[in-house]
Amino acid sequence: MTLARPQPAFSAARQQSVAAALRALLPPASILSDLEDTRPYECDGLSAYRQPPMVVALPQSEQEVLAVLKVCRDMQVPIVPRGAGTGLSGGAMPIADGVVLSTARLNRIVRLDAYARTAVVQPGVRNLAISDAAAPYGLYYAPDPSSQIACTIGGNVAENSGGVHCLKYGLTVHNVLRVRMATIEGDVVELGGEALDAPGLDLLAAFIGSEGMLGIVTEVTVKLVPKPAVARVIMASFDSVVAGGNAVARVIAAGIIPAGLEMMDQTSACMVEPFVQAGYDTGAAAILLCEADGTPEEVEEEIARMKAVLEGAGAGAIQVSSSEQERMRFWSGRKNAFPAAGRISPDYYCMDGTIPRKHLARVLTGIAEVEGKYGLRCANVFHAGDGNLHPLILFDANQPDELQRAEAFGAEILALCVEVGGTITGEHGVGIEKIDSMCAQFKVAELEAFFGVKRAFDPPGLLNPNKAIPTLNRCAEFGKMRVTGGVLPHAGLPRF
Numbered sequence: 001m002t003l004a005r006p007q008p009a010f011s012a013a014r015q016q017s018v019a020a021a022l023r024a025l026l027p028p029a030s031i032l033s034d035l036e037d038t039r040p041y042e043c044d045g046l047s048a049y050r051q052p053p054m055v056v057a058l059p060q061s062e063q064e065v066l067a068v069l070k071v072c073r074d075m076q077v078p079i080v081p082r083g084a085g086t087g088l089s090g091g092a093m094p095i096a097d098g099v100v101l102s103t104a105r106l107n108r109i110v111r112l113d114a115y116a117r118t119a120v121v122q123p124g125v126r127n128l129a130i131s132d133a134a135a136p137y138g139l140y141y142a143p144d145p146s147s148q149i150a151c152t153i154g155g156n157v158a159e160n161s162g163g164v165h166c167l168k169y170g171l172t173v174h175n176v177l178r179v180r181m182a183t184i185e186g187d188v189v190e191l192g193g194e195a196l197d198a199p200g201l202d203l204l205a206a207f208i209g210s211e212g213m214l215g216i217v218t219e220v221t222v223k224l225v226p227k228p229a230v231a232r233v234i235m236a237s238f239d240s241v242v243a244g245g246n247a248v249a250r251v252i253a254a255g256i257i258p259a260g261l262e263m264m265d266q267t268s269a270c271m272v273e274p275f276v277q278a279g280y281d282t283g284a285a286a287i288l289l290c291e292a293d294g295t296p297e298e299v300e301e302e303i304a305r306m307k308a309v310l311e312g313a314g315a316g317a318i319q320v321s322s323s324e325q326e327r328m329r330f331w332s333g334r335k336n337a338f339p340a341a342g343r344i345s346p347d348y349y350c351m352d353g354t355i356p357r358k359h360l361a362r363v364l365t366g367i368a369e370v371e372g373k374y375g376l377r378c379a380n381v382f383h384a385g386d387g388n389l390h391p392l393i394l395f396d397a398n399q400p401d402e403l404q405r406a407e408a409f410g411a412e413i414l415a416l417c418v419e420v421g422g423t424i425t426g427e428h429g430v431g432i433e434k435i436d437s438m439c440a441q442f443k444v445a446e447l448e449a450f451f452g453v454k455r456a457f458d459p460p461g462l463l464n465p466n467k468a469i470p471t472l473n474r475c476a477e478f479g480k481m482r483v484t485g486g487v488l489p490h491a492g493l494p495r496f
Contacts, residue, residue, distance in 0.1 A: 083155025089431030123154025160209030244286030261385030278333030
C-alpha cells in the first residue's frame, strides 16, 4: 500500500523533556524517541492509518508502568496502550503528541495452577503461549483469535477477542477471572477474582473490551479448560450463501452448540485453497465448518446430528475429518483467510460486525449487492455461529479513490448490521476505524453514559483519547446527530 507518511506533530523540546523525564525513572533502553526507533509503532493491523508516536515506553514491571503513568499525568501527555499491535481497528494507533506504552516486555507466566485450572499471566504473554504452557496438564486457553500465534492477552482483554471456538467456549470476557490494572491516578486495582463471584459491581466486564481507555493491564488470571479427548469437524458445501446461512440457523435451532461453526463464501474459498490446500470445494457458493468435541461417544452423536441437519438444509457435499491432521487442515483455510487475501489483492480492509443469526442470508445478499455499487470485491469469512461477520473488502490503495470507496463500503456494511438488529463490532473493537459508525448506532444519552464511565476511570482523559467513543460534535459533523435549536449546545459537549 502506498501511503503518505505523516510527519511528527510535536516540538523537539517537548519530546526531549518527556523522554528525559521517563529515562529518569526507567532504564534508558526502555525509552525510544528517535524516529527510526518509533516508526514500527506508528500503526497496528489497520495499516491504512499511521502516526509516529512522540515517545515509546517499554516498561518491564508494574512499578515501571506506574512510573510512566505518573510522568504522563504530571506532564499531561496522552497515553496509548499497545500489546502486539495485531489489532485491526486502529486502537493502538499513536496520538501525535503522546506516549505509546507497550506491554510487550511484561511477558511472564506468573503461575499456572492445574488443579484450579487457572493461569496468572502478564499482559505481554502471547495467547497461544498460555495453551502451550498448559498442554502438559491436558489443559488449554479456549479463546483463539486468528492472530493467536502473535497477539497478547493484554490486547485480547482490551478488545474482548473471540476466535473460531467462541460459540461454545465464549469470548475473552467469559474466560478471564481477574484483571489487575493501573489507573491513570497511579492506583493499582484488582477487578474480579478467582472465586465464582466477586463483591461489588461487576467492573471486570466493563473493563474487558474497553480498548485501553480505562487503565493499563498489568496481570490477568484466565480460566483453563480440559483439552477434549476427541475433536472432529464437518465440511459442508452449499450452492448458495442463503442456503448456507439458513443451515447455520437450523443447527442452532436443533439445540446443537458446536465447538466451532464457521462459514466462508466462494470468493474466500477460492482465495484460500491455493494458499493452504485445505481441500475446500471451490465450486461451492458457501462452505460451513462445524466442529464437535468431547468424549468419543459425544462427538460421534453430535456429528451424526449435525450431518442430518446439514443434509436437510441442502448441503451438496459433506466431508468429516478422519484424523487430527485432517481436522487441522480444514481449519487452516479459515485461520489463514486474512494472509491469503494478500495473495490476490494489493490491499484488503477487514470489517467486523455482528448480527442476529437469522439475518445471515439477508446481510450476505446485501453485501453482494453493494459490491457493484462500489466496484470492489468482498470475500466473506465469519463466525457464523454467533453472527460475527468479517467481510474482507479487496482494493488497491494505489488506485485513485479505492481506499475511500473501501471505507464507504465498510461503513455501509456496518449500517446494514445495525439495521437488522446487530452491532458495529464483535471482537475487533471500535478504535478509530468505526468511531463514526458509533454515531449511527447509539443515541446522545447512550454516548454520554459511555463518557461517564470513561471520566470515572480517567478524569484527565489521557488514556487512549479520541478512540472508540465519538464526541457529539463529531457525530454532528458525520451527519448522524442534530445539535441545533438549542439542543445539546456545544458548550456542553464532552471534552474527550
